[in-house]
Amino acid sequence: MQLTKNLTVVPVTEDDMLDDVAELHLDAFAGHLNTLLGRGYIRAFVKWFIRNKGTIVIAAIDENQKVVGYALGAPVGYSTRLNRDLCWNVAVRILTRPWLIFNARFWIVLVERIKSLIGLRQDAPQASELPGPSMSLVAIGVASAQRRNKIGQCLMHAIEGGARDFQMRSLVLSVYENATAARRFYEQCGWRPCSRATKNGDVLKYYRLLDGMQCVALSSEDVH
Numbered sequence: 001m002q003l004t005k006n007l008t009v010v011p012v013t014e015d016d017m018l019d020d021v022a023e024l025h026l027d028a029f030a031g032h033l034n035t036l037l038g039r040g041y042i043r044a045f046v047k048w049f050i051r052n053k054g055t056i057v058i059a060a061i062d063e064n065q066k067v068v069g070y071a072l073g074a075p076v077g078y079s080t081r082l083n084r085d086l087c088w089n090v091a092v093r094i095l096t097r098p099w100l101i102f103n104a105r106f107w108i109v110l111v112e113r114i115k116s117l118i119g120l121r122q123d124a125p126q127a128s129e130l131p132g133p134s135m136s137l138v139a140i141g142v143a144s145a146q147r148r149n150k151i152g153q154c155l156m157h158a159i160e161g162g163a164r165d166f167q168m169r170s171l172v173l174s175v176y177e178n179a180t181a182a183r184r185f186y187e188q189c190g191w192r193p194c195s196r197a198t199k200n201g202d203v204l205k206y207y208r209l210l211d212g213m214q215c216v217a218l219s220s221e222d223v224h
């Protein structure tokens with residue numbers, strides 16, 4: 001899909017683009033816990049989405065054929081299967097990076113993953129209040145040197161189009177409360193924060209209704 005003069009959004013395939021997308025992820029999400037697990041983990045993570053049905057894995061390519069952004073979407077409920085399928089991969093990465101145990105977020109994420117694995121945690125606690133089926137925006141990232149050029153907006157537009165193609169009626173995402181830039185971006189793209197009741201620790205849920213759907217159960221109050 002040709003979106004602007006210099007930007008193209010394409011589906012990511014395993015053969016030719018996986019390494020470039022993993023590289024982009026390491027740059028766009030530098031410092032996030034999953035990048036601390038290393039390039040091998042990020043490759044396996046992205047590959048999991050490419051190989052699973054009903055997902056959206058797209059990359060934004062510039063005029064030099066360079067990957068400058070990417071985004072992932074998957075039907076709500078994906079994370080239990082993802083955590084199960086990648087648990088050994090994660091375990092090996094942790095064993096080879098013992099310093100991670102000193103990272104406070106590591107423990108928070110580990111507990112959440114274990115809860116998800118044993119069925120104590122739902123993907124999106126408020127998903128039942130959204131018009132379904134609902135898709136999670138799992139990740140959206142733009143190369144650090146290329147931000148504020150509307151690449152994120154192009155990717156968001158493509159994710160929403162892809163979700164509609166899958167007959168999705170709503171989108172949901174999680175974002176850290178202190179990620180003010182990302183939250184501003186989501187709000188500019190028409191997303192709204194869910195009510196305070198759906199706040200999980202320092203993570204907020206945002207939602208977006210597709211095709212003018214109404215959702216009375218969710219508050220769109222501003223939680224800034």
Ligand SMILES: CC(C)(COP(=O)(O)OP(=O)(O)OC[C@H]1O[C@@H](n2cnc3c(N)ncnc32)[C@H](O)[C@@H]1OP(=O)(O)O)[C@@H](O)C(=O)NCCC(=O)NCCS
Nearest residue numbers: 139140141142147148149150151152153181182184185188
């Ligand atoms: C969030 C992110 C994807 C935005 O991508 P981007 O290509 O820079 O965003 P766009 O240029 O499309 O921005 C569209 C609008 O969103 C808002 N916005 C984007 N980045 C913003 C920032 N850092 N601060 C305030 N508002 C911002 C602005 O209103 C912007 O329009 P404007 O530039 O005309 O003011 C990018 O900053 C990023 O990759 N961040 C790191 C990864 C991340 O946090 N991802 C989200 C959590 S999964």
